[in-house]
Amino acid sequence: MRLQYPSNINIIKLPCTGKIDLIHLLRSFEKGADGVYVVGCLEGACQFTSGNIRARKRVEQAQEILEKIGVGGERVQMFNLSSSEAPHFVQVAVEMTEKIRDMGPNPIKTAMQKAA
Amino acid sequence: MIVANKKPIEEIIDMVKGYRKLLILGCNECVTVCEAGGKKEVAVLASALRMYFMNEGTKIEIDEVTLERQCDHEYLEEIRNSMDQYDAVVSLACGVGVQFMAEKYFGSPIYPGVNTCFMGVTEERGVWSERCQGCGQCILDRTAGICPISRCAKRLLNGPCGGSTKGKCEISKDLDCAWQIIIDRLKELDRLDDYEEIAPIKDWSTERAGGPRKVVREDVRQ
Numbered sequence: 480m481r482l483q484y485p486s487n488i489n490i491i492k493l494p495c496t497g498k499i500d501l502i503h504l505l506r507s508f509e510k511g512a513d514g515v516y517v518v519g520c521l522e523g524a525c526q527f528t529s530g531n532i533r534a535r536k537r538v539e540q541a542q543e544i545l546e547k548i549g550v551g552g553e554r555v556q557m558f559n560l561s562s563s564e565a566p567h568f569v570q571v572a573v574e575m576t577e578k579i580r581d582m583g584p585n586p587i588k589t590a591m592q593k594a595a
Numbered sequence: 596m597i598v599a600n601k602k603p604i605e606e607i608i609d610m611v612k613g614y615r616k617l618l619i620l621g622c623n624e625c626v627t628v629c630e631a632g633g634k635k636e637v638a639v640l641a642s643a644l645r646m647y648f649m650n651e652g653t654k655i656e657i658d659e660v661t662l663e664r665q666c667d668h669e670y671l672e673e674i675r676n677s678m679d680q681y682d683a684v685v686s687l688a689c690g691v692g693v694q695f696m697a698e699k700y701f702g703s704p705i706y707p708g709v710n711t712c713f714m715g716v717t718e719e720r721g722v723w724s725e726r727c728q729g730c731g732q733c734i735l736d737r738t739a740g741i742c743p744i745s746r747c748a749k750r751l752l753n754g755p756c757g758g759s760t761k762g763k764c765e766i767s768k769d770l771d772c773a774w775q776i777i778i779d780r781l782k783e784l785d786r787l788d789d790y791e792e793i794a795p796i797k798d799w800s801t802e803r804a805g806g807p808r809k810v811v812r813e814d815v816r817q
């Protein structure tokens with residue numbers, strides 16, 4: 480299909496979203512990411528039975544922490560789609576990019592630049 | 596194991612604001628298993644605090660260390676040479692570890708990063724429940740291995756009370772009546788006759804009623 484998605488997105492490939500830990504999500508923001516979203520398989524379709532369910536819980540934990548520390552919980556999101564849904568993948572990428580643009584840059588990045 | 600729960604991040608932020616160099620100190624034992632104070636939780640807390648203070652425009656340095664245990668001298672000694680550089684320590688060990696740290700490093704502020712809850716088991720990942728209150732005079736031999744001190748809401752020694760309904764405790768329909776389980780197990784063990792024996796009044800002096808406790812074993816003492 481060769482569909483285009485926003486070029487600002489940096490894809491990190493993992494064997495399963497269950498590999499993601501809370502610390503990976505937090506570190507991305509500590510290093511200045513403006514937003515992070517996890518794309519997992521459809522719920523009920525995980526090869527490892529519950530990798531995507533665990534990932535969702537970790538995303539929710541990250542949201543709670545980021546909200547409390549003033550970074551913004553909305554900056555991290557989870558989406559479920561199957562590998563055959565390329566147009567949906569693009570739609571999610573566009574949606575997420577727009578959402579983060581609306582929110583503005585990660586305040587940690589701005590604070591780091593100020594401190595440097 | 597000792598079961599603990601994470602403290603809300605805002606409570607920890609409140610404790611440590613004003614310090615410039617912090618140590619977040621985890622423990623590799625019980626609190627690692629109950630996912631409240633092990634290496635992973637140390638990393639998460641440190642990262643969250645770093646971001647919070649960076650966002651506030653406060654310069655703070657945070658180190659992360661996880662010791663094998665915080666309730667034994669030898670492990671706490673491992674950080675002796677680096678303790679001078681920290682303004683404060685947040686210990687993610689149970690209350691025992693936090694206190695042993697405070698006793699050992701008398702001049703350093705030590706803060707608790709978890710709420711220590713009870714001695715219990717992992718029913719399933721994410722669900723822990725109480726099994727023992729360390730009464731100092733174990734009666735599990737008489738109660739078919741089920742502890743009425745920690746599991747009966749009224750700590751009855753000759754239960755059940757009149758509130759036991761369909762196997763559930765009167766304080767909550769989600770809580771099994773300890774005495775129902777005791778009776779079920781006595782039945783299973785073909786020991787129901789034991790149930791007819793009235794338990795004598797318990798000596799509570801070995802529990803907290805007798806004040807802070809200590810075990811001294813001359814046979815192993817050095």
Ligand code: SF4
Pocket residue numbers: 726727728729730731732733734735742743744745
């Ligand atoms: S009887 Fe006492 S020592 Fe035994 S399990 Fe219950 S509280 Fe613990």
Ligand code: SF4
Pocket residue numbers: 746747748749750751754755756757758759760763764765766771772773774775
């Ligand atoms: S219902 Fe059972 S567990 Fe609850 S207080 Fe009565 S005897 Fe104890």
